[in-house]
Amino acid sequence: MTTSTTRTTRGKGRDKAAPARPTQKDIALAAGVSQAAVSLVLNKAETPSVPPATRTRILEVAEGLGYRPNHLARMLRSARTMTFACVIPDITNPFYPGLVRGLQTVAAPAGYDVLIFDTDGRPEREARAIDWLLQGRADGVVATFFHLRVPQLAVLARKGIPLVRLESQHKPDGPLAIDSVYIDNAEAAAAMTRLLIARGHRRIAMIQAEFGPSQRRAQGYSAVMREAGLAPDFVTDSAYSEESGARAMTRLLQRKGERPTAVFGASDVLALGAMEAARNAGLSIPGDIAIAGFDDIPVAKLLGLTTVRQPEFDLGALAAETLVRRLQPGGFGSPGKSHELKFEIMKRSSV
Known part of the structure; x- marks a missing residue:
């Protein structure tokens, strides 16, 4: 049995009947179940009291009726915004859309929007x-912070706002609800440097930014260079951008003496800027100079850039799963954890 309701509106002197927004009561009647069962299913509660077949029927009926949850009412009932925040350093960097997509893929089924x-x-x-965030804009946060550290971030956990940081290395467990997801940036950079050395390169320069994960990536590069009896060679610019990569590469090529035979960008956007500057100088890649990057942004494959692949989608999804667990009853009781994912070296034509 189905039900429908209408409301009357007035316009230009005559009454107009408009369909009312379907309610959970409407869904319960149409599905032949209790309103309590509908509430459990639509509020994402996992409970054995609602069999899988019943859950499926409720969701199908809700979709058929065009049901949309009352977000404001849910916020008032739960004292939550039903929103996650994603704090990133550069929305134009092609690495971050994949991270956000992974976050949304987990957040949406759990009832959370993403800002x-x-x-x-x-x-x-x-x-x-x-x-x-302290103004109550979000229930949980996934963030990349280049400058703030735990002492500055602890205020979020103390206010009941769990935080998952995208980090460049393992972070020790702590008492607060501050978690981390990461790949081992130092080991990933070391693996790329070993590849360049194995390809016969001895003069290998690294282009890096002034802050962020460059420090850990530089440590891995430096360690392998020294182990091989080679001298690390750094060129630093202001940001993770193609413009910074091009400026750094131009300075590198303007040096007197022998130029490097390979350049390792601390991010793909730095490496792409270096590729542009090298080609503008009349150099072929990899014939005259090899170039490698870090991140495996979508355009890296198209341009044949050898790079370190970070699983950005999986990092975002894992971060969201961590927040959802934290926001469940008792979720703040466990210490902060550091969760590692694996990197991969993507060998392409630029090396």
Whole structure:
């Protein structure tokens, strides 16, 4: 049995009947189940009291009726925003859309929307993000912070806002609800440096940014270079951008003496800028100079860039799963954890 309701509106002197928004009571009647069962299913509660077949029928009926949850009412009942925040340093960097997509894929079925806050990688913007979050804008946060550390971030956990950081290395467990997801950036950079050495390169330069994960990636590169009896060679620019990569590569090529035979960008966007500058100088890749990157952004495969692949989608999904667990009853009782995912070296034509 199905039910429908209408409401009367007035316009230009005559009554108009408009369909009312379907309610959970409507779904219960149409599905032949209790309203309590409908509430459990639509509020994402996993309970054996609602059999899988009944759950499926309720969801199908809800979709057929065009049911949409009352977000404001749910917020008032739960004292939550039903929103996750994703704080990133550069929305134009092609690495981050995959991360956000992974976050959304887990957040949406759990009933959470996702908001993005771009800090531009600046310390004052990171501090502004914390202030924004403390105003109650989100229930949980996935973030990349280049400048803030645990002492500055602890205020979120103390206010009941769990945080998952995208990190470049393992972080020790702590008492607060501050978790981390990461790949071992130092080992990944070391693996790429070993590949370059195995291909016969001895003069290998690294282009890096002033902050962020460059430090850990530089440590891995330096360690392998020294183990091989080679001298590390760094060129540093201001940001993770193609413009910074091109400037750094131009300075490198303008040096007197022998130029490097290989360049390792601390991110793919730095490596892409280096490729552009090398080609503008009349050099072929990899004939005159090999170039490698870090991240495996979508365009890297198209351009044949050898790079370190970070599983950005999986990092975002794991971060969201961690937040969902934290926000369940008792979720704040366990210490912060650091979760590692694996990297992969993508061998392509630029090396």
